[in-house]
Amino acid sequence: MANPMVIAMDGPAGAGKSTVCKEVARRLNILFLDTGAMYRAATLGLVRDGIDLDNAEAVANDVRARRIDFAADGQVRLDGEELGERIRTPEITAEIYRVANNNDCRAYLVALQQNIVRGHDAALEGRDTTTVICPFAPLKVYLDASAEERARRRLTQWQGQGEAPPIEQIIADIKQRDERDTNRDVGGLRVTEDAMYIDTDSISSDEVIDMIVAEALKRCDHLRDHQ
Numbered sequence: 466m467a468n469p470m471v472i473a474m475d476g477p478a479g480a481g482k483s484t485v486c487k488e489v490a491r492r493l494n495i496l497f498l499d500t501g502a503m504y505r506a507a508t509l510g511l512v513r514d515g516i517d518l519d520n521a522e523a524v525a526n527d528v529r530a531r532r533i534d535f536a537a538d539g540q541v542r543l544d545g546e547e548l549g550e551r552i553r554t555p556e557i558t559a560e561i562y563r564v565a566n567n568n569d570c571r572a573y574l575v576a577l578q579q580n581i582v583r584g585h586d587a588a589l590e591g592r593d594t595t596t597v598i599c600p601f602a603p604l605k606v607y608l609d610a611s612a613e614e615r616a617r618r619r620l621t622q623w624q625g626q627g628e629a630p631p632i633e634q635i636i637a638d639i640k641q642r643d644e645r646d647t648n649r650d651v652g653g654l655r656v657t658e659d660a661m662y663i664d665t666d667s668i669s670s671d672e673v674i675d676m677i678v679a680e681a682l683k684r685c686d687h688l689r690d691h692q
């Protein structure tokens with residue numbers, strides 16, 4: 466195969482990376498890798514094992530002993546078990562930083578992620594895809610949106626899930642998470658110079674997807690053969 470086309474997508478939480486990346490991969494018929502799902506699976510494992518989350522060494526040992534991969538249907542697996550939506554509860558989301566801020570855990574997960582995409586045309590999303598996992602990706606995309614717009618989107622998704630918190634609270638939570646994601650020593654959120662920067666505040670996800678698919682096809686002839 467010609468050089469694989471890797472599309473690496475970064476950006477803050479709630480900018481629409483998952484939706485966009487998954488659809489770009491589907492449209493181009495290439496592998497999709499949700500790196501955040503692996504951080505979530507690792508965190509679920511820690512909580513289940515009752516690991517002392519303040520003990521960085523115990524956290525790293527538990528995570529590094531895990532087999533984390535994906536089933537054919539795209540579900541993340543922990544030691545072979547498909548985890549489904551259990552990785553997306555607020556309890557797990559609140560503890561992910563224990564893994565994300567642990568450099569030994571990051572090194573382990575990055576190596577797994579690099580193995581998954583090696584030799585494949587792939588679209589992957591997550592905070593360090595353009596900087597650490599695939600710094601040589603032929604197409605890097607940074608999807609951005611203001612905290613206010615991301616909070617509005619989150620409120621729309623809230624329908625039917627009980628009483629939503631006030632929008633000011635959601636905005637404050639988003640800003641706090643951005644701060645954590647940006648200020649991490651290793652794998653911190655950062656816009657690389659060569660990334661295609663897309664501010665999604667006033668464009669639809671369909672338009673964003675069209676832009677990225679068009680750019681990928683322009684840069685990589687052999688992707689047309691997949692379609």
Ligand code: DC
Nearest residue numbers: 500501502504561565591592593594
């Ligand atoms: O994309 P997500 O919300 O599922 O990611 C969950 C958390 O995992 C996110 O807050 C930060 C962390 N993460 C990371 O540190 N590096 C990645 N490549 C992906 C996710």
